[in-house]
Amino acid sequence: MKLTDIKPEKIDTEHDLDYLISKLKSKKKIKSLYHYTNIYGVEGIxxxxxxWLSDANFLNDKNELWYTYNLCEEVISDICGKSKDNFLDHFNYAIGSEDLKKPVYVMSLTTNSDSNLLWSNYTNNDGYNIILDPKNLFNELKLDNYNLLxxxxxxxKKVQKKIIVELMSKFIGVTMFFQSKSDKPDLDLSDLSYEWGFQDGVLALLVKTFSIFFKDSCFSQxxxxxxxxVPKSWKSQYLDYSCRVSNGTFIPYLTVPIHDxxxxxxxTIGPKNNMDIAKDGILKxxxxxxxDHLDENSVNKSKIPYRY
Structure with missing residues (x-):
């Protein structure tokens, strides 16, 4: 796509928000999800x-949140060529808004039922993974100001970039539209500024949303x-949060109930846990x-042979 292909126009904020978020849906049917944790995590949950859903700003690798921002800048540069500086400056202004610093809360699961990497990283090989039904997980959760995604x-990266090209073409179109309007002296600049800020806010919120679901391919394992x-609007009210201790720091989090x-x-019991009573204990x-819906067939041992 080139800059000349983009029309200077506003977006339909509600339609475009839903349309672009729908791009995150997977065609693959997911029957089960897995949460790797230690025995204390199992007990608490x-x-x-x-x-507990943690504030994404406190994730282990904060750089992953910038991965998508950098991808957006790359796409803007590709589309705009020599005119890129104007659009890059406005993009950085839009995503740097104080209102957009409201947190997104995240819980990480996996579709891998028995991963050597995840056993090692999250359970020291002797923990558990909790097997979850995606259909029944948090379906009862209703929040006025936040969307559950x-x-x-x-x-x-090819898939990521295809989505970002669509999003940044809308961002560029909005920027061109309002910049052309701002040159006309007979317009009320306060109303124009408010509407422009609103449109930028929706687009920046989409960038923030994608930053949660896009990661570098080196993490694909x-x-x-x-x-x-995710906030429905950059004007959404803050949610009441608590703090937990992890690795010498306090991590803000939300408590989300399991209604069903x-x-x-x-x-699943981790590969290093060779205690004969582990299964009996978890069943009790x-x-x-x-x-009561779980029985001895619901608790299994990892099939990974652990080497001492």
Whole structure:
């Protein structure tokens, strides 16, 4: 796409928001999701019947949030050529808005049921993974100001770039439209500025949303699936959050209830956990906490042979 191909025009904020977010949907049917954690994580999640979604600004690798921003700048440069500086400056202004600093809350899952990498990274090989039903997970959650999004992470840069080209072409079109209007002396600049800011805010919020679901291909082994609470508007009110301690710092998070225990389909015991009583113990724990739909067939051992 070239700059001459783009029409200076406003966007239909509601339609374009839904249309572009729909690009994150996977054609692959996902029957189960997996959450790798240690035994204390299992106890907390199943006993309290809740998950914690962490503020994305406090993720382990904060650079992943900039991955999408950099991709947007790359696409703007490709489209605009010598005129890129004007659009890049406005893009950075739009995504740097104070209102857009409101947090997105994220929980990371995976579609990989028995991953050596994930056992090692998240459970020290002796933890568990909780098997989840994506159909029943958080379906009852309703928030006025936030959207609940559930999508697999996209690692393919070609796919990412195709979506970003669509988004940035809209951003460029909006910028061209309002810049041309701002040159006319008979217009009320305060009204124009407000409408322009609103349109930029919607587009910047989409960039922020994609930054949650786009990652560099070097992370593809994780086969990550993310659940995110994203503001419906950059004017959305802050949600009440708590803080937990992790690796010597405080991490803001939201508590999200599991309304239906049947969202828990079972557990897998990590490859290093060779205790004969591990399965018996988890079955007793499930029984005492009311997970009556789970039986001994719902708890299995990892098939990865652990080498000492």
């Amino acid at each position: 199943l006993k309290r019947q809740e998950f 559930k999508f697999p992470v996209i690692y393919d 994780e086969e990550e699936y993310r659940i995110a609470l 225990k049947k969202a828990i389909k079972g557990l 724990f499930l029984e005492v906490n009311g997970y």
